[in-house]
Amino acid sequence: MLPSNQEDFKMSNTNNTSISLNEHLSAVLDDEAGAFEQTRVLDELTKNNSVELRQSLSSYSLIGESMRSANSADTPMPIGNSFLAGIHEQIDKDSGYNQVHIEDSKQSAANSSSWLRPVGGFALAASFAAIAVIGVQNLQESQQKTNSAQTEILAATQLKLKETNAVKSQLSLAAMKSATVVSAADMISTESKAVIAQVGKKKEVATDGYQPADSRTRVMLKQYVDSHMQFASNTTFVPSVRVISYSDF
């Protein structure tokens, strides 16, 4: 029992030999062929009567190289009608392509399975090449557009920034003029006032559904925290550490 690849080769040893070999050649170039197929294609290429296959190899290599070079920054991609014409010319010259008839492709899928694949492959390759060319052209256009848009945005941003800074400086001046002058004496308050004020900081911590504690409540809470530290802390020196650290509670 031969493997399916070998069966395909046996079947292809008829009038469709070149199509089958071209198919496998394409697969080898795309790195999609198995070891058996690779060996077979290489054997065919080394034969003296494989001129047609060698031409196919050259054509496919050219197409592949052209498509790959589209992604390379170093190698400029040939852009324009001449490039497309070149691809069409190569495809037209390809014997396998010439043997395909549109009517055949309308036949049942079962009948077309063996010879339709290379056609699809070439059509796909050409489509990719066209898409690549169009894509590159569009990319260049869009890059130009993007560059000009970026320049416009940059200019607009700089303008906006200047306006914002101007507003900010105006606000700062206004705020400075309206601010209450606080002396150092005002900042140094009595101990109790400081404690109350510091407890007041915890207003921010009070959350959903809970009212910020008033000054009387805050003083009471401070006393509760102190009592808790002294009586209910478990580790000996931690109460003192906590008491002093929670003095700003």
Add this chain to the structure above:
Amino acid sequence: MKIIKLTKGLSLAGILIIPLLAFSPVVLADEAAIELINRMNRALRELDYKGSLAYLRGDSLSTLQIEHKVVNGVESERVVRLNESGGEVSRELTGFSLSSIPQIVPEMNRVYSFDMGRTNRIANIPCRIITARPKDRNRYLQKFCIDDVTGMLLDYMLVGKSHKPVEQLMFTTLEIGAAEAETSEQQVRLSDEDNTSVSLTKAVLSAKVAPTSLTDAKGTHVGAVMVSVESPSLPQGQFLQAANNIDLDDGWVMESLPAGYQIKTAPEGNNNLPPGEMGTKHYIVSDGLSSLSVFVSPLKDGVNHSAVKINSGALNVFSQKKDGHLVTVVGEVPESTLKNIVKSLKKK
């Protein structure tokens, strides 16, 4: 015949294995961890020590200097804040405090898993990491690093449910037994009037409880310095065992407590509550490692106390009006625990 032999074999194996399991490394490690924490509690009270430490509370970092000494059996402690607004706390530990009673007992395995960890180095002193891992969400994870030789606590951390430390203190420098040799120059420096320190708390606790000597109980000589410290014991009458429907003062009932917690009444007349708060009842709820305080205060006419919820590092405060009273709970436990406590407190 074979079955009999097998049964005999299993019995013999059981006899041999069961004691091995009882003394398995896990069990021994737990006991060793508990013993080391108890040694730490004693060392913190009995040793003279002085050092600097970093203290992290939530996102706030402070640097502190601490000095602890025992003179004629009386502990005194001074903590100076070295950053921000400064500040100083000085106190003599002559009365009741939960921290003065060794708390860790093997029964606490019910709510904590004690693990003996690797050796670490804090303030250039090797120490052993001990972890008290809670078995529920009613308490924080506690991590200690304790000097094996002296029992001194070098690093202490409380870890919240998000696995981040909510509080940590760590010595950066430490001298043990150096208090007696303190020079007058150092004394002056500590009490320097130019320092912006403000005596925020002068806590001289004078509990009406009979002092008993710790050395009569389970004194351990630690390091070169060993001072016999008179320690107050808590009167048995003030112990209220953890159970459902615990009767408190003035017709209040604690319907239930989280597992492992016990409730005790704080010694009356020894709190530093302001005169206006004299009618306030203070209860202490503790599991031996974590603790919280419950304050029940009658609402006064014309005073509008609102419900409060505050978090600062490990500390949570929760306050709620209930049956003409303001119930406030304060503690280094998760907020949910405080809420559950308030919920369980009912007026008959």
